[in-house]
Amino acid sequence: MRIIDALIPLRYSSTTMTGAIYLVGIGPGDADYLTPEARTALNKAGIIIGHPSSLRYVRSVIRGKEVLALDHNPIERSRLAVTRAREGHDVAIISLGHPGIYAIASTLYSYLRENDTDVPVTVIPGLTLGDYASAKLGSPLGADHAVISLADRAGSWRDTKAKLVAALAADFVIVIYNPRGKIGARRLEYVLAAVLLARPKETPVGLVTDAASRREKISVLPLVSLNSKDVKNNTLLIIGNRTSFTYRGKMVTPRAYRQGIGY
Numbered sequence: 001m002r003i004i005d006a007l008i009p010l011r012y013s014s015t016t017m018t019g020a021i022y023l024v025g026i027g028p029g030d031a032d033y034l035t036p037e038a039r040t041a042l043n044k045a046g047i048i049i050g051h052p053s054s055l056r057y058v059r060s061v062i063r064g065k066e067v068l069a070l071d072h073n074p075i076e077r078s079r080l081a082v083t084r085a086r087e088g089h090d091v092a093i094i095s096l097g098h099p100g101i102y103a104i105a106s107t108l109y110s111y112l113r114e115n116d117t118d119v120p121v122t123v124i125p126g127l128t129l130g131d132y133a134s135a136k137l138g139s140p141l142g143a144d145h146a147v148i149s150l151a152d153r154a155g156s157w158r159d160t161k162a163k164l165v166a167a168l169a170a171d172f173v174i175v176i177y178n179p180r181g182k183i184g185a186r187r188l189e190y191v192l193a194a195v196l197l198a199r200p201k202e203t204p205v206g207l208v209t210d211a212a213s214r215r216e217k218i219s220v221l222p223l224v225s226l227n228s229k230d231v232k233n234n235t236l237l238i239i240g241n242r243t244s245f246t247y248r249g250k251m252v253t254p255r256a257y258r259q260g261i262g263y
Helices: 036-044 052-058 074-086 104-114 129-137 157-169 186-198
Strands: 021-025 047-050 066-069 091-095 121-124 145-149 173-177 204-209 217-222 235-239 245-247 250-252
Touching: 021 036, 021 074, 021 104, 036 091, 036 121, 047 052, 047 074, 052 066, 052 091, 074 091, 074 104, 091 104, 104 121, 129 173, 129 204, 129 217, 129 235, 145 157, 157 173, 157 186, 173 186
Parallel strands: 021 091, 021 121, 047 066, 047 091, 145 173
Antiparallel strands: 173 235, 204 217, 204 235, 245 250
């Protein structure tokens, strides 16, 4: 099938759609982490759209479907899904983790708004990489935490630095997605230097690389020992706060319980 024609921008009027779009979170990768709701949506959809690297995780679930692999940006996946839904097809766009967290859902809804169109959309949640990594590491997210992406195409570096400074000042545990982005380790090196100035050098940092795969690697080390060379772009980092500790190889952030309720 030639999909290039389906990717030509169109201005839609608000009309009733006969097909539906399912935004399906497939979790950290292994099909074992698919929720029953995600499996139901993938079974119902006749057309499956996704990045080639994501589609390979669900090959056993989508056999016999029309599968459209696009390594283009999410806007093009959204455009194609809307086009096929307008033709009366039920379409699933898959994404790793949760489709509403650093993934396709916000892009699709923005696309619908910009093109003044309407289509039934269902967001199917998936296990996020942060949730998965937290479980593997122990309990590093036991208290308040902030999630920051270093992806260079998803926001200005100036804004990202401001968010990092605020998270450090508030003593949040910090979860770092896309640590190397497309431009290498420069942003990550800035983050590590800033954290080392703000937190004790023994602060634990958890790393999960190649999550939910045979190559999965899990480690916990003190902040002072962490080098950007230890981090791949498919590594998720969890940087502890001032109360985080390690216990028998696990990373833990305690949750403080107090008697009574007050201000």
